[in-house]
Amino acid sequence: MSWWQEDDEDEDVYDESTVRVRPNPKANRPRTKIRPKHEDAATGRVYAVDRGRYRVTVDGTGGDRVELSCVRARELRRQPIVNGDRVDVVGDLSGDEGTLARIVRITERSTVLRRSADDTDDVERIVVANADQLLIVVAAANPEPRARLVDRYLVAAYDAGISPMLCITKTDLADPEPFLANFAGLDIPVFRSRTGLVPVDEIREALDGHETVFVGHSGVGKSTLVNAIVPGANRATGHVNVVTGRGRHTSSSTVSYPLGGGSAGWVIDTPGVRSFGLGHVDPANILRSFTDLAAIAADCPRGCTHLPDATDCALVTAEREGRLSAAETARLDSLQRLLETFATRSSPGE
Numbered sequence: 001m002s003w004w005q006e007d008d009e010d011e012d013v014y015d016e017s018t019v020r021v022r023p024n025p026k027a028n029r030p031r032t033k034i035r036p037k038h039e040d041a042a043t044g045r046v047y048a049v050d051r052g053r054y055r056v057t058v059d060g061t062g063g064d065r066v067e068l069s070c071v072r073a074r075e076l077r078r079q080p081i082v083n084g085d086r087v088d089v090v091g092d093l094s095g096d097e098g099t100l101a102r103i104v105r106i107t108e109r110s111t112v113l114r115r116s117a118d119d120t121d122d123v124e125r126i127v128v129a130n131a132d133q134l135l136i137v138v139a140a141a142n143p144e145p146r147a148r149l150v151d152r153y154l155v156a157a158y159d160a161g162i163s164p165m166l167c168i169t170k171t172d173l174a175d176p177e178p179f180l181a182n183f184a185g186l187d188i189p190v191f192r193s194r195t196g197l198v199p200v201d202e203i204r205e206a207l208d209g210h211e212t213v214f215v216g217h218s219g220v221g222k223s224t225l226v227n228a229i230v231p232g233a234n235r236a237t238g239h240v241n242v243v244t245g246r247g248r249h250t251s252s253s254t255v256s257y258p259l260g261g262g263s264a265g266w267v268i269d270t271p272g273v274r275s276f277g278l279g280h281v282d283p284a285n286i287l288r289s290f291t292d293l294a295a296i297a298a299d300c301p302r303g304c305t306h307l308p309d310a311t312d313c314a315l316v317t318a319e320r321e322g323r324l325s326a327a328e329t330a331r332l333d334s335l336q337r338l339l340e341t342f343a344t345r346s347s348p349g350e
């Protein structure tokens with residue numbers, strides 16, 4: 001049996017079938033099951049996942065951070081456990097070499113980001129849980145930036161209730177402003193970066209206290225950025241696999257890095273995730289992020305698409321009658337473009 005399959009086969013000391021049921025004459029109703037409470041459990045955060053092994057950090061007694069290798073309890077075997085998950089762990093919490101703790105509970109997630117299903121998937125898979133920010137990394141040139149791709153990331157972020165930010169790299173190769181003009185109406189933080197002039201302090205300030213997922217097409221300089229922002233991340237430079245320690249390259253798996261340096265927060269790098277799932281996007285979630293426009297859209301008919309051809313759309317009407325400010329008009333343009341992204345999400349080749 002391969003080492004990573006032990007997970008599901010492990011004899012599980014917390015399995016309910018091993019709990020003896022004793023008669024309890026004092027009880028008003030019969031107890032049929034005694035469910036272990038795991039009162040000694042510690043709560044941690046999943047920062048890497050590899051074939052049935054979960055790497056979890058928990059706070060040590062001395063205020064330090066202890067890194068554990070974990071398997072999951074049998075009762076959780078059908079539930080995905082992903083990067084960013086808050087979990088309760090029991091067992092050996094020393095973090096010593098060769099020890100394994102056990103995940104017994106997954107805390108309810110505040111947000112989820114799903115990966116798009118590819119042709120071989122019949123379900124969308126959760127990539128990251130509990131993130132509250134998404135940093136979209138795009139190059140000014142090489143590779144050429146594509147507004148549609150950024151739009152898709154934005155839709156995924158808004159739909160998930162995650163605040164998007166934009167970092168444009170390689171500004172030494174091309175003027176980023178014409179591309180950035182596409183997003184001017186959105187009013188999201190924008191960072192400009194180039195070799196030797198990475199705005200590390202500015203970005204770290206925006207990340208402090210947050211859990212930020214980094215996304216971007218291959219080659220945009222995302223690894224370069226992660227390494228600059230998180231000293232010691234050592235992304236894509238022959239990094240030893242944090243899960244197995246076997247020297248396998250990590251560039252294909254999602255890993256969380258503590259921001260460190262006195263700052264709270266996590267950087268979650270998601271290499272190989274080309275786009276996030278737009279399969280179940282609710283337009284209402286996107287509109288909700290545009291608070292000023294959402295107030296006007298309260299007067300829209302039920303099921304309004306808010307697109308330029310929508311009948312009786314309060315937003316379209318307000319724009320036509322000149323009741324929107326210049327900023328609101330720009331934001332409506334952006335909103336409509338995002339809603340169109342969603343409306344045409346099934347078109348191939350994007």
Ligand SMILES: Nc1nc2c(ncn2[C@@H]2O[C@H](COP(=O)(O)OP(=O)(O)OP(=O)(O)O)[C@@H](O)[C@H]2O)c(=O)[nH]1
Pocket residue numbers: 169170171172173193194195216217218219220221222223224225236251271272
């Ligand atoms: N000119 C220029 N090149 C850059 C800049 N940032 C990164 N690069 C180069 O772009 C290439 C790709 O950078 P990476 O950091 O590996 O890009 P990535 O997005 O992580 O790509 P993958 O590893 O394929 O996911 C490398 O050769 C970098 O040296 C920049 O600001 N300007």
Ligand SMILES: [Zn+2]
Pocket residue numbers: 297300301304305306307310312313314315316
């Ligand atoms: Zn409308």
